[in-house]
Amino acid sequence: MFERLVLKLYLILQAYAFATKLDTEPSCSKLLAELGDFQKNLVTCVTHNSVPVQICSNCKIVYGNMTKQYKKLSNCSEYFDQDRLNLIPTTQNLLSSIWSKAYCNGKYFGKTVFSGYPYKCYFLSIYHVTECDQDDALQKYTDKNEELSTCINKTANNEVCATCLHLYRDLNSYFTSLNQRYNGKVCFEMQDQMNRTRNHWSKGLKCCQRKPKLTYFTIALAFVISLPMIFYTSSYIITIQRENNHGTLHDEDPLLNVPAPTASTSSTATPGATSLPTTSSTNLNETTSAISKKIF
Numbered sequence: 001m002f003e004r005l006v007l008k009l010y011l012i013l014q015a016y017a018f019a020t021k022l023d024t025e026p027s028c029s030k031l032l033a034e035l036g037d038f039q040k041n042l043v044t045c046v047t048h049n050s051v052p053v054q055i056c057s058n059c060k061i062v063y064g065n066m067t068k069q070y071k072k073l074s075n076c077s078e079y080f081d082q083d084r085l086n087l088i089p090t091t092q093n094l095l096s097s098i099w100s101k102a103y104c105n106g107k108y109f110g111k112t113v114f115s116g117y118p119y120k121c122y123f124l125s126i127y128h129v130t131e132c133d134q135d136d137a138l139q140k141y142t143d144k145n146e147e148l149s150t151c152i153n154k155t156a157n158n159e160v161c162a163t164c165l166h167l168y169r170d171l172n173s174y175f176t177s178l179n180q181r182y183n184g185k186v187c188f189e190m191q192d193q194m195n196r197t198r199n200h201w202s203k204g205l206k207c208c209q210r211k212p213k214l215t216y217f218t219i220a221l222a223f224v225i226s227l228p229m230i231f232y233t234s235s236y237i238i239t240i241q242r243e244n245n246h247g248t249l250h251d252e253d254p255l256l257n258v259p260a261p262t263a264s265t266s267s268t269a270t271p272g273a274t275s276l277p278t279t280s281s282t283n284l285n286e287t288t289s290a291i292s293k294k295i296f
């Protein structure tokens with residue numbers, strides 16, 4: 001009777017030990033099933049946060065869970081390189097590539113990045129490799145964007161451009177500086193948001209700075225186009241005045257009014273007629289100087 005009880009107790013203890021062992025070291029099939037769930041969560045999260053792009057901040061935890069799980073599975077060699085498709089690493093790489101394509105990981109290696117003092121940088125090892133996190137930049141950017149958005153929302157439509165311009169410029173220059181620092185690899189969430197803000201600012205609110213420049217350009221263009229008209233009008237006035245001058249001269253000296261065809265056809269050139277071209281050319285010179293005086 002007592003022996004049976006001891007045996008039962010022993011069996012129970014054995015079962016318990018087995019169970020706890022299972023719990024501390026989960027089987028590979030369990031790890032694989034969990035990985036599938038985490039991958040599914042990531043896909044759902046990415047789809048839900050795709051437009052506008054907000055995957056970097058909203059799916060960060062899900063992505064972290066998935067990568068951790070994949071590392072755990074790496075001990076289960078029976079799932080890797082067993083066939084040509086090699087599906088598990090393929091699926092994992094596919095999902096990870098979304099992350100790197102959107103520059104969500106925010107890890108940039110190299111000494112140059114370390115000079116980016118305002119952003120969190122950690123010394124990783126003696127190899128002087130630094131790991132920099134764009135999370136701070138994203139937070140700062142989001143704060144600035146929020147400030148601008150609040151200003152736009154609470155300001156009357158016709159005053160938005162003037163009132164919120166300094167906030168817009170601040171946000172824009174902050175983004176530009178980040179873009180330079182990270183060599184164009186700024187977290188895509190920020191890129192998308194900046195693009196939307198710029199579009200809204202210039203197309204939605206029509207606060208584009210080109211407008212006054214365009215007005216000046218139009219004025220200059222109108223002036224240039226009207227130049228020929230001014231020229232022809234002034235030429236016309238000058239010609240009329242010149243003709244009037246001819247009339248006055250004719251009154252003074254009848255010889256000057258000798259018609260050119262008569263002078264050239266006439267075979268008997270008088271001394272008065274020969275002096276005609278010189279006089280008329282002097283007269284022409286006077287008129288031209290008069291014209292130039294009028295023009296300038």
Ligand SMILES: *[C@@H]1O[C@H](CO)[C@@H](O)[C@H](O)[C@H]1NC(C)=O
Binds near residue numbers: 038041061065
């Ligand atoms: C991520 O993992 C933690 C702990 O493993 C868990 O508590 C959390 O619910 C998971 N989150 C998601 C979104 O999968």
Ligand SMILES: *[C@@H]1O[C@H](CO)[C@@H](O)[C@H](O)[C@H]1NC(C)=O
Binds near residue numbers: 072074
């Ligand atoms: C892989 O297995 C070893 C022991 O076999 C264990 O120490 C290690 O923590 C395991 N790695 C992971 C990521 O679970």
Ligand SMILES: *[C@@H]1O[C@H](CO)[C@@H](O)[C@H](O)[C@H]1NC(C)=O
Binds near residue numbers: 146149150153
């Ligand atoms: C401003 O208004 C837009 C649309 O009306 C809204 O989506 C946005 O959240 C508002 N921003 C703030 C900071 O309240």
Ligand SMILES: *[C@@H]1O[C@H](CO)[C@@H](O)[C@H](O)[C@H]1NC(C)=O
Binds near residue numbers: 191192195196199
């Ligand atoms: C910015 O927006 C325009 C149109 O809204 C789009 O065509 C363009 O691809 C966007 N740029 C980026 C970097 O997303």
